[in-house]
């Protein structure tokens with residue numbers, strides 16, 4: 001037997017099967033989604049939801065595609081939030097402390113209320129990653145923020161008007177480009193290829209008849 | 225969360241785990257694989273394919289659902305679109321805001337062309353964002369582009385276009401370097417060595433990853449770079465028909481605002497189709513791992529102006545889609561779970577195959593286990609087999625799952641399933657469009673000034689793509705298309721715009737006796753359950 005629950009989409013009541021995600025429930029209710037639906041798998045951050053269970057005090061947040069409906073859920077979608085995205089040239093900037101000060105000075109106005117962390121749909125320690133960004137500890141900020149889907153919910157709750165996901169993205173790009181150790185083997189290989197080192201081998205393979213290629217493939221040694 | 229039947233079966237899995245830890249299941253012989261595929265792979269189920277009656281691939285077989293859309297009415301057929309009223313004018317028009325589109329945009333911009341992107345949802349609402357496992361590139365000492373070539377060729381059933389494959393493997397390392405230099409955080413050891421693993425069908429560990437957010441990490445960086453460069457991105461706007469000039473060259477597209485339904489005209493000197501895959505067509509009723517906008521639009525747009533398709537009959541079913549819980553039915557369980565050592569185990573706790581066979585073989589084998597051998601575990605939606613995830617921490621040490629598969633771990637945790645302690649249920653899901661628009665080495669389709677890149681393209685991967693070669697292909701061929709389209713645009717003087725091919729196509733349909741109410745491209749799947757429909 002299918003069980004049903006009542007949910008309230010922007011305040012309007014719909015009765016939907018209890019086993020659906022919020023996204024599935026909206027579609028069940030008849031919404032043809034355009035906004036607020038991207039990957040349907042918890043990666044793109046298009047489907048942020050703010051909700052309250054009737055009678056409960058605390059306001060909750062989640063991703064619509066990743067969360068099952070509950071009875072008496074009051075649901076508001078947050079398909080867009082006006083974040084600040086500063087423009088920079090990744091080749092010009094450096095991972096200095098000043099760069100955050102220049103691009104996202106508002107992070108220094110954080111009052112430590114922790115609302116961002118409490119509201120993160122990914123359960124990240126957002127206040128902590130902002131603290132790392134303030135101190136120019138970009139690798140730590142990058143690590144702490146890595147699973148951010150850039151849904152913007154934290155920013156919607158921040159009294160200091162910080163655009164957390166953009167701050168984190170900058171920290172990650174700085175880390176990836178400047179702070180992470182260089183991969184020598186990668187640089188070497190790129191040079192070897194530019195040199196044409198593998199051309200003969202490849203050309204040789206490309207000329208071979210299929211039967212011979214099959215032989216080679218079926219008997220190739222596989223790294224343990 | 226699991227049913228009693230599932231829990232009983234878990235006991236059997238646990239009982240054999242210790243013994244399985246020390247052994248490696250036998251790999252199938254070439255003949256065994258062939259028999260298996262012929263009997264169980266959905267691509268071989270002829271009753272679900274139709275022969276195309278018109279167009280450049282007349283006489284070829286494609287999945288029923290795709291055939292209907294390829295031979296459907298244009299959305300602009302009876303509309304009076306005024307092509308002299310140009311809403312957007314650009315050198316290079318890029319259709320699709322995924323990884324291929326973004327890479328193309330960056331390179332075309334770098335080459336000095338005026339670029340514009342249009343995309344159905346937001347930039348990054350795309351299959352690229354969802355790739356978990358990683359990206360291949362032969363950059364290790366024990367590896368080489370030639371070994372990569374052979375792996376991809378065998379995996380693709382020797383049907384890959386040799387020249388395109390050559391390009392893929394030789395430009396692999398520089399693609400990874402390009403991403404690294406843009407700030408993508410690849411998993412690295414302290415000395416900078418890339419941490420690489422196997423994927424199904426690889427003979428060297430060449431899968432580079434950014435935890436299990438590989439695609440997301442790449443996409444976020446590319447998107448940021450597109451914005452930093454000031455490249456205009458028109459979101460919630462789909463291309464619904466290409467526009468040609470009098471000489472039959474691509475010269476723009478009719479766009480549709482997804483929110484208001486308004487039609488707009490974009491004029492361009494060259495056009496790049498980067499619209500991705502087709503999972504949301506749900507071939508043969510399969511669930512899909514794809515994003516919401518994956519409806520094969522690019523194939524339709526290209527086909528109508530005469531671009532040929534290759535291998536449009538080959539679809540990749542990812543062996544490990546979520547079989548349970550039903551809320552995330554069809555979502556992807558990354559192949560990395562198997563790369564890290566989790567085995568595929570049936571209801572009786574038997575490891576019924578080597579976990580790192582190629583995807584098609586793996587999918588067929590799971591289908592056989594469930595359908596024929598009746599050794600699947602029943603779920604609401606059908607059945608599934610176990611993916612024995614607790615093996616991962618046992619092999620690589622505690623914390624590996626949380627560290628290397630945080631996205632996966634989180635997804636299951638939301639349904640009270642702790643994949644570190646208890647195995648998960650999987651069944652094949654519709655994952656990747658192996659075939660698509662035919663291109664040459666420049667990324668050009670059969671139609672002049674019409675380029676294509678990414679999952680919308682066919683030929684690079686033959687009849688089956690290996691994990692990690694798609695993220696690579698969107699970067700290599702996305703960049704390539706961007707550079708070439710930019711260069712070409714400098715030589716073009718815009719001609720008079722026309723949609724005459726729409727009429728021509730309608731006439732062909734009529735002559736072939738095709739009568740249909742269907743309009744295409746599809747743009748979005750329909751999941752509403754309204755009583756009036």
Ligand SMILES: Cc1cc2nc3c(=O)[nH]c(=O)nc-3n(C[C@H](O)[C@H](O)[C@H](O)COP(=O)(O)OP(=O)(O)OC[C@H]3O[C@@H](n4cnc5c(N)ncnc54)[C@H](O)[C@@H]3O)c2cc1C
Pocket residue numbers: 319320321322323324325342343344345346347348349350351352353354355356357358359360438439461462463464498499500501513514515517518519521522556655656677678679680691692693694695696698745747
């Ligand atoms: C869940 C999942 C996991 C994966 N894991 C891996 C992996 O580990 N390794 C790997 O190599 N590959 C992986 N793949 C495959 C790989 O991610 C994709 O094949 C690849 O990213 C496709 O990139 P793309 O740019 O061609 O298409 P997409 O990234 O899908 O982008 C296409 C874009 O075009 C837009 N669009 C579509 N139609 C229109 C239209 N008519 N007008 C305007 N815009 C339109 C779409 O909305 C989207 O934004 C995975 C795929 C999925 C779904």
Ligand code: SF4
Pocket residue numbers: 045119120121122123124126147148149150151152153154155164165
């Ligand atoms: S940190 Fe903010 S933007 Fe990122 S996932 Fe959490 S709530 Fe969303």
Ligand code: SF4
Pocket residue numbers: 109110111112113114115116117126127130157158159160161162
């Ligand atoms: S919500 Fe804003 S002010 Fe409060 S802790 Fe987070 S960043 Fe600081």
Ligand code: FES
Pocket residue numbers: 036037038039040041042043044045046047063064065066149
């Ligand atoms: S739709 Fe992408 S996170 Fe939910």
